[in-house]
Amino acid sequence: xxxxxxxxxxxxxxxxxxxxxxxxxxxxxxxxxxxxxxxxxxxxxxxxxxxxxxxxxxxxxxxxxxxxxxxxxxxxxxxxxxxxxxxxxxxxxxxxxxxxxxxxxxxxxxxxxxxxxxxxxxxxxxxxxxxxxxxxxxxxxxxxxxxxxxxxxxxxxxxxxxxxxxxxxxxxxxxxxxxxxxxxxxxxxxxxxxxxxxxxxxxxxxxxxxxx
Numbered sequence: 045x046x047x048x049x050x051x052x053x054x055x056x057x058x059x060x061x062x063x064x065x066x067x068x069x070x071x072x073x074x075x076x077x078x079x080x081x082x083x084x085x086x087x088x089x090x091x092x093x094x095x096x097x098x099x100x101x102x103x104x105x106x107x108x109x110x111x112x113x114x115x116x117x118x119x120x121x122x123x124x125x126x127x128x129x130x131x132x133x134x135x136x137x138x139x140x141x142x143x144x145x146x147x148x149x150x151x152x153x154x155x156x157x158x159x160x161x162x163x164x165x166x167x168x169x170x171x172x173x174x175x176x177x178x179x180x181x182x183x184x185x186x187x188x189x190x191x192x193x194x195x196x197x198x199x200x201x202x203x204x205x206x207x208x209x210x211x212x213x214x215x216x217x218x219x220x221x222x223x224x225x226x227x228x229x230x231x232x233x234x235x236x237x238x239x240x241x242x243x244x245x246x247x248x249x250x251x252x253x254x255x256x
Contacts (some may be wrong), residue, residue, distance in 0.1 A: 056189075073149045075215060076122055076123050076124070077086070077122060077123050077133055078120065078121070079120070079121050079133050079134075079136070079137045080113075080116075080118050080119075080120050080142055081118055081119045081120075081121070081137050081140040081144065082117065082118045082165040083117050083118055083140075083144050083165075083189040084117075084145070085117065085238075087143070087144050087146070088117060090112075091112065091119075091143070091144075092112075094143070094149050095112060097142060097149045098110075098119075098140065098149060101138065101139070101153055101156055102121060102136050102140075104217055105156050105157075106127065106129065106133075106135060106136050106156065107123075107124060107126035107128060107132060108121045108122065108123060108124065108127060108132060108133065108136050109121065109122050109123075109124045110136070118175075119140045121133060121136050121140070122135065125138060132235060135156055135191075138155050138163065139153065139155045139156055141153050141163065142155055142163055142215060142238070145163070145206055145208070145213045146206040146208055146213065147163070147204060147206055147213070147215060149214065150206075151204045152215075154215075155215070160217050161215060161216060161217060162215070162216070162217070162218060162221060163213065163214070163215050164213070164215075164221045164225065165211060165212065165213045166212055166225070167210050167211050167212070168183070168212070168232055169210065171229050171233065172232055172233060174232075179210065182210075182231070182232050183207065183210070184232050185231045185232070185237065185248045186212070186228055186232070187207055188237060193231070193237050193240075194207065196241065196244065197224050197228065197240075197244065198224070198225050200223075200227075200244040200245070200248045201216065201220045201221075201223040201224040201227070201244070201247075201249070202216060202220050203215060203216030203220045203221060203223075203224045203250075204216065205224060205228075207222040212228060213243060214228075219251075223244070223247050223251075226243075227240050227243065227244055230243070237244045
């Protein structure tokens with residue numbers, strides 16, 4: 045074994061040290077991001093009526109800069125110096141998207157205040173291919189008389205549901221969305237509402253026991 049001369053050894057380098065950045069310096073390094081959320085034509089008129097209720101939370105809660113682009117039929121949002129949360133732009137986009145899908149403003153605003161809420165969308169044909177009267181009856185089973193079935197699923201699973209022709213949009217927590225989706229799938233496949241109600245009661249009782 046050859047002994048190395050200590051004079052020929054490379055000097056040990058210590059890790060570089062950098063001074064901590066201040067909060068103002070971090071803000072200046074963040075680039076301004078922009079997001080454009082498309083609005084369907086049939087939701088443009090309601091958007092204009094509810095614009096004050098939509099504009100307020102985006103600017104006050106999230107600190108975003110927002111404008112409505114009527115020509116492109118979209119809502120444009122971007123971060124500003126008042127934006128504190130790094131995920132504020134994504135939250136704002138989800139809020140506007142939920143309204144564009146047909147959710148009420150008071151329901152969609154929960155996406156800004158709570159972190160564990162999500163949107164889930166699927167079509168009836170994803171579950172079963174139906175045409176004509178069979179498709180109409182499936183939509184009728186989901187809605188129920190005067191919307192009774194839909195309201196029952198919403199209240200039991202603690203979700204919000206929008207029926208847009210053959211598309212179904214659900215807003216809620218991950219577990220609650222699964223409960224509502226399973227009930228809707230059973231109705232699409234032809235299960236009678238009474239059987240679905242019984243299953244929902246069983247699931248809701250289990251959820252209450254877990255909460256305790």
